[in-house]
Amino acid sequence: MASATRAPSSVAVFRALSDPTRRAILDGLRTGRRPVGEIAARFPVSRPAISRHLRVLRRARLVLEERQGRVRWYALNAEPLRDVDRWLGEYRQFWTARLASLKRFVEAGA
């Protein structure tokens, strides 16, 4: 599957996941939703930088934002990861992966 044929949302998801800080933010949300201040406190980068990361994650729909009074809460939304998982699955296919490995092995020794 070529990336050119992907829906824009998949591009946004892959782009969002390409940054280690954003992946760490997602990891931190696995155990439940958190207020933005608490998320920011965990990282040695500025609050505006964290806000930018959260915006990227929000556009990819990997996090959902909820406002309560003046506090913004973020929750993990794992659904878009299915696209990533489907894509990875193509590299995990049992026979396809083994035949490719056989080809590499035989051609390297031929």
Next chain:
Amino acid sequence: MRSVAASDAIVLDIEIAAHPSRVFTALTDPVQLAAWWSLDQEPVAWELDLRIGGKWRAVGRDASCGEWVLSGEILELDPPRALAYSWSEHSSSKTLEGTIVRYELTPVGSGTRLRLTHSEFRGAMAARQEYQGGWPGICRRLVAHLGGA
């Protein structure tokens, strides 16, 4: 690589830039099998009694599935043109018995076209899906872990 949808068989073709005899050896020599079969550095131990009716067995483990054992009996042996054996799988996540794996090697120029056919799932569609789609379980575990499924 091309996938052909048959009734219940998985059929894959691949072209390899090496003579069929070289490919056949890689499919039947336990030392060479151990070298290419594993995809993740985890060792896989192969034993193969290379004659019609001879038993074969491969034992390995992977992080998500624990130990697995593949085993069966040689059904067809026609070097370097064809090899077929029965294929059973026993692992913590499932048991699959009596499927058949066949390799057919056709010379193409100085190389080989290898056709793999994995058949006789006889209604074990979940297992068929797993061989078509990947080693079992990893995907569902990932999504479940992240709170999706």
